Amino acid sequence: QVQLVESGGGLVQPGGSLRLSCVASGTIFFSIRTMVWYRQAPGKQREFIAAINSNEDRNYADSVKGRFTISRDNAKNTVYLQMDRLKPEDTADYYCFTTRGGYDLWGQGTQVTVSS
Numbered sequence: 001q002v003q004l005v006e007s008g009g010g011l012v013q014p015g016g017s018l019r020l021s022c023v024a025s026g027t028i029f030f031s032i033r034t035m036v037w038y039r040q041a042p043g044k045q046r047e048f049i050a051a052i053n054s055n056e057d058r059n060y061a062d063s064v065k066g067r068f069t070i071s072r073d074n075a076k077n078t079v080y081l082q083m084d085r086l087k088p089e090d091t092a093d094y095y096c097f098t099t100r101g102g103y104d105l106w107g108q109g110t111q112v113t114v115s116s
Contacts, residue, residue, distance in 0.1 A: 006107040007020070007022075036098065
């Protein structure tokens with residue numbers, strides 16, 4: 001059974017940093033997967049944040065460009081999201097996503113709250 005499990009969320013003050021992790025388990029051939037982070041704020045639709053492909057090409061949403069960094073460690077089947085200079089509007093549940101065999105795979109999410 002393939003699973004994505006996020007961790008690293010929490011409460012942080014504006015201007016602070018957090019690093020989210022997403023570990024993939026099961027037969028997923030992680031190194032060839034494009035891994036994506038999404039987030040969903042209360043009352044809003046889920047939105048794309050960042051993606052990294054097997055060549056480590058990266059894409060970011062304009063709202064996080066220059067503040068967030070996506071990276072991966074294929075030996076650990078893990079994708080990271082380093083979030084710096086956090087703002088209250090970054091408050092959301094953050095989800096890891098990929099596809100395998102035509103199926104969408106989502107993690108359960110990790111909550112990030114940016115507040116003083």
